Amino acid sequence: MDLPCLNTLADGSIALRLHVQPRASSNGIAGLQGDLLKLRLTTPPVDGKANKAVIAFLAKLLKIPKSKITLKSGHQSRSKTVIIKGVEAEHLVQVIKGCIQ
Secondary structure (H helix, E strand, C coil), X not given: CCCCCEEECCCCCEEEEEEEECCCCCXXXXXXXXXXXXXXXXXXXXCCHHHHHHHHHHHHXXXXXXXXXXXXXXCCCCEEEEEECCXXXXXXXXXXXXXXX
8 A cells, every 4th residue: 555645756755745744742643634744743843853753763663873864845834745865765655654543
């Protein structure tokens, strides 16, 4: 099963579209919201802290360095797109499915 929030780019990196809920009670993946992956973060959306928390959360989840994840769009929005390098799409799908269930 493919996830609608995930696209593999020409260079092999992955674009992941997110809906970020700041100030949540806990960090975690809350499932799909439309064609976006809903990510809950305890961090408030102040001074880019939520953006840094998105990158830190995904890096820890995927066990990759934070430098492999780039926030492409949505710096001031709840809807964000991150680019992930060095991870196979199938691995990412399995990790996300494991968190949703």
